[in-house]
Structure formats: C-alpha cells, structure tokens
Amino acid sequence: MLVLLETGVGRYLEDPVPDLLNALFDEVDDPEAPTLWETYNAATRALTHYTRGVPDYELADGLANASQLLETGYNHIPEPKEIGRQAVDRRSRALIEDGDAEPYWESEPETLRELMEMHETEA
Numbered sequence: 001m002l003v004l005l006e007t008g009v010g011r012y013l014e015d016p017v018p019d020l021l022n023a024l025f026d027e028v029d030d031p032e033a034p035t036l037w038e039t040y041n042a043a044t045r046a047l048t049h050y051t052r053g054v055p056d057y058e059l060a061d062g063l064a065n066a067s068q069l070l071e072t073g074y075n076h077i078p079e080p081k082e083i084g085r086q087a088v089d090r091r092s093r094a095l096i097e098d099g100d101a102e103p104y105w106e107s108e109p110e111t112l113r114e115l116m117e118m119h120e121t122e123a
Contacts, residue, residue, distance in 0.1 A: 002115070005104050006087040007069065009043045012054050012062045017105050019050040036080050040069045085119045092116055 001020055010016030023046040028034040034042075043066035047059055054062075070077060092112045094101040103109060 002091055002104075002111075003039060003069070003083055003087045004043055004046075004066075006091055007043065008065045009046060009062055010104070012047060012051050012058060014050075014052060019046050022046075023050065036069050036077065036083070040066055043069065081119075084115075088112065088115045088119050 001017070001024065004010065004020050004024075005016060010020060013019040020042065023042040024031070024034070024039075027042040027045055028038045044063060047062045047066065051059060068078075069083065091101075092115075095103060095109060095112060105111075
C-alpha cells in the first residue's frame with residue numbers, strides 16, 4: 001500500500017486507500033509478500049478501474065509512475081526490498097520527522113514505525 005501511495009498512484013483516485021486495498025486484494029496472492037509484478041498490476045487495476053473523470057494524459061502519467069516498479073530506466077528490475085525501504089524512508093521523513101504530511105490512514109504512524117524497524121531505517 002505504502003509503495004503504491006508513494007509512487008503517486010493514489011493522487012488519481014477519489015478514495016486512494018480503499019481503492020488501492022481493493023486492487024491489492026484482487027491482484028496479490030500472498031499479502032505478506034507481494035511481488036513487484038503483483039504490486040504493479042494492482043496499480044494498473046486501480047488506475048484503469050477506479051478512476052472517474054481523470055483525463056487520459058493524467059492516467060498515462062500514473063501508469064508511467066507505476067511502471068517504475070518494474071523498470072528503473074537502467075535496463076534492470078528494481079530490488080523489491082530497496083523499493084520498500086525507500087518508500088518507508090521517504091514517508092517516515094514526511095510524516096514523522098517533518099510533520100508536514102497528513103496520514104494516509106489512521107494508524108499509519110504506528111505502521112511506519114514498525115516498517116522502519118523492519119527495514120532498519122531512522123526518521
């Protein structure tokens with residue numbers, strides 16, 4: 001969820017968290033270990049099924065953002081743990097350290113603390 005929101009996919013959705021949860025539910029086989037492919041498919045599902053009134057050129061931008069989950073531009077697939085760590089690092093700095101962002105969901109600060117511990121990062 002956090003990786004998708006940090007790629008910017010959520011900004012094209014009316015209700016980002018519920019819409020992305022639905023897309024993840026439909027695309028991910030093991031919620032404890034989603035693959036990059038499943039995460040990408042969830043992003044494209046959300047963008048193609050749960051957007052209303054979003055111009056095609058904006059959806060194209062969202063799909064381009066989602067494609068970064070599968071390709072870095074250097075002809076190799078990104079490392080899943082690194083993508084997760086970067087998302088946790090960026091979001092924890094914005095939410096916890098800087099305090100300039102609103103939580104995506106009610107328990108996000110607690111979730112971020114757990115993820116920071118798991119990824120061994122600091123805010």
